Amino acid sequence: MSEPLLFEKSVLGRTAVHLPACDVPELPIDELLPGVSLRQELPLPELSELDIVRHYTRLSHHNYAIDLGFYPLGSCTMKYNPKLHERAARLPGFVNIHPLQPVETVQGALALIHAVETALAEIAGMDAATIQPAAGAHGELLSLMMIRKYHRSRGSSDRTTVLIPDSAHGTNPASAARCGFRVRSIPTDSHGLTNIGALRDALDETVAALMLTNPSTLGLFETNVAEICELVHGAGGLVYCDGANMNAIVGIARPGDMGFDVMHFNLHKTFSTPHGGGGPGCGAIAVKECLEPFLPAPRVCRIAESRFELDTDRPGSVGRIHSFYGAFLVAVRAYAYIRTLGPEGLRDVAEHAVLNANYVRARLQAYYEVPYPSLCMHEVVLSASRQKQRSGVRALDISKRLMDYGFHPPTNYFPLIVPEALMIEPTETESKETLDAFCDAMIAIAHEAETDPDLVKSAPHTTVISRLDETAAVKQLDVRWADASS
Amino acid sequence: MSEPLLFEKSVLGRTAVHLPACDVPELPIDELLPGVSLRQELPLPELSELDIVRHYTRLSHHNYAIDLGFYPLGSCTMKYNPKLHERAARLPGFVNIHPLQPVETVQGALALIHAVETALAEIAGMDAATIQPAAGAHGELLSLMMIRKYHRSRGSSDRTTVLIPDSAHGTNPASAARCGFRVRSIPTDSHGLTNIGALRDALDETVAALMLTNPSTLGLFETNVAEICELVHGAGGLVYCDGANMNAIVGIARPGDMGFDVMHFNLHKTFSTPHGGGGPGCGAIAVKECLEPFLPAPRVCRIAESRFELDTDRPGSVGRIHSFYGAFLVAVRAYAYIRTLGPEGLRDVAEHAVLNANYVRARLQAYYEVPYPSLCMHEVVLSASRQKQRSGVRALDISKRLMDYGFHPPTNYFPLIVPEALMIEPTETESKETLDAFCDAMIAIAHEAETDPDLVKSAPHTTVISRLDETAAVKQLDVRWADASS
Amino acid sequence: MSYTPHTERDRTEMLRTIGVETLEDLFASVPPKFRLEAPLNLPEPMDELTLVRHLEEVAGLNKSTSDWSCFLGAGIYDHFVPAIVDALASRGEFATAYTPYQPELSQGMLQAMYEFQTLICMLTGMEMANASMYDAATAMAEAALMLVEVSGRRRVAVSRAVHPHYRQVVRTYLTASDVEYVEIPCDEGVTDNIRLKDATETPAACLVIQQPNFLGCVEDVDAMQRMCESSGARTVVCADPVSLALLTPPGKYGVDVVVGEGQPLGSPLSFGGPLLGFFAFKSEFLRKFPGRIVGRTRDTQGRRGFTMTLRTREQDIRREKATSNICTNEALLALSAAIHLAALGPSGMRSVAELSLQKAHYAARHFSEVPGVRMLFSKPFFKEFALRLDTRRSVHDVCRYLADHHILAGYPLDTAYPEWPNTLLVCVTEKRSKAEIDDYAHCLRAAMEGTK
Amino acid sequence: MSYTPHTERDRTEMLRTIGVETLEDLFASVPPKFRLEAPLNLPEPMDELTLVRHLEEVAGLNKSTSDWSCFLGAGIYDHFVPAIVDALASRGEFATAYTPYQPELSQGMLQAMYEFQTLICMLTGMEMANASMYDAATAMAEAALMLVEVSGRRRVAVSRAVHPHYRQVVRTYLTASDVEYVEIPCDEGVTDNIRLKDATETPAACLVIQQPNFLGCVEDVDAMQRMCESSGARTVVCADPVSLALLTPPGKYGVDVVVGEGQPLGSPLSFGGPLLGFFAFKSEFLRKFPGRIVGRTRDTQGRRGFTMTLRTREQDIRREKATSNICTNEALLALSAAIHLAALGPSGMRSVAELSLQKAHYAARHFSEVPGVRMLFSKPFFKEFALRLDTRRSVHDVCRYLADHHILAGYPLDTAYPEWPNTLLVCVTEKRSKAEIDDYAHCLRAAMEGTK
Numbered sequence A, B: 001m002s003e004p005l006l007f008e009k010s011v012l013g014r015t016a017v018h019l020p021a022c023d024v025p026e027l028p029i030d031e032l033l034p035g036v037s038l039r040q041e042l043p044l045p046e047l048s049e050l051d052i053v054r055h056y057t058r059l060s061h062h063n064y065a066i067d068l069g070f071y072p073l074g075s076c077t078m079k080y081n082p083k084l085h086e087r088a089a090r091l092p093g094f095v096n097i098h099p100l101q102p103v104e105t106v107q108g109a110l111a112l113i114h115a116v117e118t119a120l121a122e123i124a125g126m127d128a129a130t131i132q133p134a135a136g137a138h139g140e141l142l143s144l145m146m147i148r149k150y151h152r153s154r155g156s157s158d159r160t161t162v163l164i165p166d167s168a169h170g171t172n173p174a175s176a177a178r179c180g181f182r183v184r185s186i187p188t189d190s191h192g193l194t195n196i197g198a199l200r201d202a203l204d205e206t207v208a209a210l211m212l213t214n215p216s217t218l219g220l221f222e223t224n225v226a227e228i229c230e231l232v233h234g235a236g237g238l239v240y241c242d243g244a245n246m247n248a249i250v251g252i253a254r255p256g257d258m259g260f261d262v263m264h265f266n267l268h269k270t271f272s273t274p275h276g277g278g279g280p281g282c283g284a285i286a287v288k289e290c291l292e293p294f295l296p297a298p299r300v301c302r303i304a305e306s307r308f309e310l311d312t313d314r315p316g317s318v319g320r321i322h323s324f325y326g327a328f329l330v331a332v333r334a335y336a337y338i339r340t341l342g343p344e345g346l347r348d349v350a351e352h353a354v355l356n357a358n359y360v361r362a363r364l365q366a367y368y369e370v371p372y373p374s375l376c377m378h379e380v381v382l383s384a385s386r387q388k389q390r391s392g393v394r395a396l397d398i399s400k401r402l403m404d405y406g407f408h409p410p411t412n413y414f415p416l417i418v419p420e421a422l423m424i425e426p427t428e429t430e431s432k433e434t435l436d437a438f439c440d441a442m443i444a445i446a447h448e449a450e451t452d453p454d455l456v457k458s459a460p461h462t463t464v465i466s467r468l469d470e471t472a473a474v475k476q477l478d479v480r481w482a483d484a485s486s
Numbered sequence C, D: 001m002s003y004t005p006h007t008e009r010d011r012t013e014m015l016r017t018i019g020v021e022t023l024e025d026l027f028a029s030v031p032p033k034f035r036l037e038a039p040l041n042l043p044e045p046m047d048e049l050t051l052v053r054h055l056e057e058v059a060g061l062n063k064s065t066s067d068w069s070c071f072l073g074a075g076i077y078d079h080f081v082p083a084i085v086d087a088l089a090s091r092g093e094f095a096t097a098y099t100p101y102q103p104e105l106s107q108g109m110l111q112a113m114y115e116f117q118t119l120i121c122m123l124t125g126m127e128m129a130n131a132s133m134y135d136a137a138t139a140m141a142e143a144a145l146m147l148v149e150v151s152g153r154r155r156v157a158v159s160r161a162v163h164p165h166y167r168q169v170v171r172t173y174l175t176a177s178d179v180e181y182v183e184i185p186c187d188e189g190v191t192d193n194i195r196l197k198d199a200t201e202t203p204a205a206c207l208v209i210q211q212p213n214f215l216g217c218v219e220d221v222d223a224m225q226r227m228c229e230s231s232g233a234r235t236v237v238c239a240d241p242v243s244l245a246l247l248t249p250p251g252k253y254g255v256d257v258v259v260g261e262g263q264p265l266g267s268p269l270s271f272g273g274p275l276l277g278f279f280a281f282k283s284e285f286l287r288k289f290p291g292r293i294v295g296r297t298r299d300t301q302g303r304r305g306f307t308m309t310l311r312t313r314e315q316d317i318r319r320e321k322a323t324s325n326i327c328t329n330e331a332l333l334a335l336s337a338a339i340h341l342a343a344l345g346p347s348g349m350r351s352v353a354e355l356s357l358q359k360a361h362y363a364a365r366h367f368s369e370v371p372g373v374r375m376l377f378s379k380p381f382f383k384e385f386a387l388r389l390d391t392r393r394s395v396h397d398v399c400r401y402l403a404d405h406h407i408l409a410g411y412p413l414d415t416a417y418p419e420w421p422n423t424l425l426v427c428v429t430e431k432r433s434k435a436e437i438d439d440y441a442h443c444l445r446a447a448m449e450g451t452k
């Protein structure tokens, strides 16, 4: 059953929460705010507490989530988010501290940030890390700002190009553009890897950096990563690692060892912090020594065994990129995760993430085209082009039909270079039984696509709503409720 | 979609939670437990943490609750359970205290229990109260034990009868029987009130007590309560008030003032503590001075302004009735409720509970038979006998059909004296909009009963399961899962 | 503040529909002399912000095991509870539902109860289990009364090694039903077999024992079961569910009823309530047991579904002939227990039991090395043991000394067993670290020295 | 421990299906020289029980506002959050979902975001709002960059009365885009109108101001808006959402973009993160604004439904031509803010604003009566005000003295404004009681005396 909007449930004069009476002597507001223009009406909805509880409890029943089922959204690493972390992130000593308290009063918080940053640097094989970026794209942007400043600090302000493979996530070119760089796209070769010839051709003295996603969005490890880094370094550029796919190699191999100079993590992917339906995240970055001076201020530093400071005196820094120190409570969860798993546990993550993806690949390769049919890493990209050709059933249709089987669909139409892409990332926390049920559904749908394509094309059939008119959403744009009567 | 059982999801060797390694020197178990027979196998299910989270999250989606919608189950007072109370009941200082700690270390807990008991005595118009009974029926039993001992203490061990109106809840006679009393039923008169003539006839020297529910399960106030109490007292008996329906009169009138000697409250009804799908509850009782000596041990008592003790030296007491002091965390929630509402707020509760019930009555009386058509208190009892007669649609069918409209049904077939009873208790936390939607559904169903009775008789049509075979449930009794293969 | 959503306009319209003028009019049937003129004598209302502060203050007056080391057991145990238990059991769909009278809308809770029943059967080795009782004490009393009813014998024998509070509750219940209560003494910390034999020579409905018993010692359930069988008495064993991960379950010996306290399975200490009684029994009692039970059946379309069953035993149908008066029970704690058992699984449950065993024995070895301290009994014990303190000052003084060091030292037995003055029942669970145990030993030594 | 459910048998079967021998084989494409031989240099794993203890210890090293009185504001505010906010927003269905790419499975979050957008419009008086930004600082930077893009003018003017951190972030962003940054000085605690006029004579893309500004004072938005209109500069107002319950909303004056920090709406202090940037704008920017937006539409059966819309601006479709690079944003905090606003409603929001106002003014009156203490500015202020301390010892010493009394005294302005040494920015919200304020005054007096 559909749920009315908050505003449609509003009744004049209804109230939920009450505030205390004023315990200090009161003065008339216009005396306190002489000459200030005061608001006459505040058109917020008026509901009872029970109205609100029901509204959001019902809405929650209209939302699929990891807690409800398999969520193999490629590139998103939708793994189990431990409940323990939610408790940790609600400890009063973490929740009720102000970012501007004297540092002596927040030694626990600083120690925790320091520990997470140290662990991330170790996992990255880099020399320093910061948790300040609020998401992956923010980490990319910060890194590019640092790369820009790095080059300028060495007198080369003409390095204005960033090379980005055509399989990269959209945030890569968008971040580069946001940082004033010209983006040059590098094609993918027939094995799904960066085309080294094309890269070589593109490398000139305007190149500031290459942004490489490793493993790539095709779920493949860039086997030639060492050569690639050497080439870019040779041309005077730096190499950035989009680490969104770290789940494949955490504890197995380190970007820093491969030659990357800087990378971002998505703590809301690899480190199991809940994605919250679209954030909060944390796009921590790790850097080699050469970039360390450019890290944003302030930095948490250890000045004695158990004594931490906030260092704001960073003349080389690109500046501040967050109101305070980043998503601290997200870092708390990541810390709990790292401490729970330890070195072996993290390696376990990668091994089983890759095992799961390959198992799905092996079970589905007879039914769907696999554009790059080698062993994959943490995710496998299938194509529905066979289905599309034979019966007009597209990747989108297959995705919608999966909902009827109780699964969240994979990512579709990304990476852009794979036609009718279905990008499946199971993550390590899913059991063989779940993968089998999913593969069975995928196979059944492949069969339906042959025998009853309309069933698939008109899916989903069991969800609270069916397919939406996206064109109407734009044409008759309605992005806020407005009282019909007003 | 149906959810498999925990056991069906179990996979040998899978684990969720890990325990720490042993940090003390270990000895072989058979050395520590010489001659003790040890268990060989422990056949519990083996699941991952994610399995468990999904299992219970999905199960929760198969459960209707106040948080999801209107729940007008008569006699159950399904009002809003404030979220604030859940937070209060999780404060470490309430949750992590042991009942046998030295009293100096639990002064907060004792103060809280004392405050709740004091407030309940005031609300009851009685002299003392205890929160020890774990539920309403437990409070009844305790009260009857006290009544028994009271009479014996006065030398009358031949008072072996308890009088109970035929409209009473089943726990009343069951509690009386559990306490060794003979139960004699008192009929209800044509106005739905206790038949005074019949009561008079039943009163003899064997009568230990009358158990009266006021307001009654018919949703009516026993107008002659003063006379009734006088009659029973005159015959040497005591009068018990089943206070399950206190929501109708809290802050308006007090059983103690009416002549009752003892009563129970259901904190899980009137005082908004969540019912938990069948408990925990708290069936606190309040008593007049004459019964105070018989209250169970131990009692919390105040020995100085802010100093509390546990008094175990109670020679007159009926004894202990709970492992410790009752449902403390339930009392915490009730305390929060009482402190939030204050005296005016509690009166508000009763006024609006009665307003809501009468509104539903007024809106439905043209469509359903109202056996006792006067103003009602907090609930209204309708009868589907008209529908049954005309089209064979029964109270049960109407109840099931309500589910298709998104509502929980009223209580049905209780009280037993009303044929095809539909007992509707809206509670005060429901808005006029909700009541209107519910009444509209009831009216629509009354119409369907005329026009399409099969639609109603085969309802529900939109729930995860349809009607269950209750006979098969008994005949092919299966009350625990057993591995088909074992 | 009363969580009522009514606006002035709502009230007016509703009163008009009803056909009365004022709210007061709705109470016409309440005789005016009973209508309160003045407001109740209760404190004034508090808004949420103020109330939260106030509650934090009240809670702050308690010393909690968040800060203090807990060596108290005696029926309520400080076992580890994983975070998922409360995260799941607290979901509003479970917490704010009523007893599942309407199965179509309550499959979640019903399935969870069916699973709980199964888990309790698995743990106890019994055939059936109900959906919960108030606590172990009332479960024990109800078990005894059921067996009185079944056997026709109006005499119940209870071991003195059973929790003193439980014995008191059993006595309260039996008194109300005029059933005789006899107590079997202990010998060396366990039920005295010889006195048991004597006691059961007069026909008894049942024998009630506890495993491990209140004193921490392991009883010989097998021997007592056989002894009872020969005298025709039934048996009720009250079992610590954690110990069942380690000890042969009572079901194996043919015990009639197994009850127990489910608090150690996923519930916090909570100052002793709410609690969770469990009640497992032989299938022969299926028309006699108290409380709710959920069964599996099919819907009109043949799909599996769950519903409360065997309802004709219950008070709402059978009234004074019901097998018990229980109605509301402890569903939400049963749910927590099921989640807890699923989360720990066989390996986790065994770890908890073994860690508790090892740590309790380590503690017992160390504490009894303290001059003036010795073990009261020599029988095998699980996670609790009794110490005798040879001191001029009272054991309560010693406890107070340890309390000054933020240690809850244990339960002085003399409160319930005057025959054992200056003794202390100490409990050690898996949550106590070696450091905490060593600290206890250290403080105990100091306390003993200070009292010489 | 790694939350992987695989049994040995699962692994064997899966490897066989894949056609490799070992897990190691799956990593064949990773050059051997990069494969780690030794485990990472990280601490060993911890089980749940141990970890919870450890985390409690770490958290315990912080002094939290659970025990200390918080008079710190400066961008993060200690406002009251009702219990239902976390109770509802923490539900797994919301917390463990991804960005709602598949609307059929995400109607819950999508509807909640649509409602959030509407609430932000209501609060700010603007036409449209997006579904959130990282924080106020980046929202401000993105607003400036959007207006640079729209206007073609590569110069941004920012009031010095804007939060110093926000100004730093704006500068960082502008630098990366080679856009010029100019700062408008303050006069008497508000943006200097005359200097503003001078500054906007050279064409600027926009003026960025804060309301109330960082110093606590109320700006004349109306006047500045008119001034900017005449010079062709656009306006960005960073508004405290709580103040909007009291002050005329910027939308009324024709402001182009309103950004702000949503933390005071339902989120705790959290050591400053995660935060919630909001971004409301005139509809003329509907092809230019950054971030996600949810729109209402219909499904194939004509039912109302919600979906992310205007997606062609975004990075995943437009790549380097996108209006911003933002992807993951702050959905869950936006959800909390919506619940918070619904729970407080107009009367609650107004109470919070009025209580903060009254208490801040009460505090200001009392604090400035302390010898040696005076108000730094005379302009009208909302819930924050700046004090000048006439003392030989530093303001940091005074803060330390108050910290000894468990008071977080405020933010010493000299950190960001060297022109104002020995000044302190004090914040008073509705949560501070009269007793706490009086206690502050008392300690301040003692501190000032001690330093003379």
Ligand SMILES: Cc1ncc(COP(=O)(O)O)c(C=O)c1O
Binding pocket: A075, A076, A135, A136, A137, A138, A169, A171, A172, A213, A217, A242, A244, A245, A266, A281, A283, D326, D327, D328
């Ligand atoms: C490969 C890749 N890079 C970058 C990002 C951007 O990360 P975020 O959404 O945290 O900004 C994502 C996530 O969507 C991604 O999958």
Ligand SMILES: Cc1ncc(COP(=O)(O)O)c(C=O)c1O
Binding pocket: B075, B076, B135, B136, B137, B138, B169, B171, B172, B213, B217, B242, B244, B245, B266, B281, B283, C326, C327, C328
């Ligand atoms: C009128 C009445 N009396 C007694 C009871 C028994 O209360 P409880 O279920 O708490 O034992 C109930 C509740 O079902 C009731 O409605």
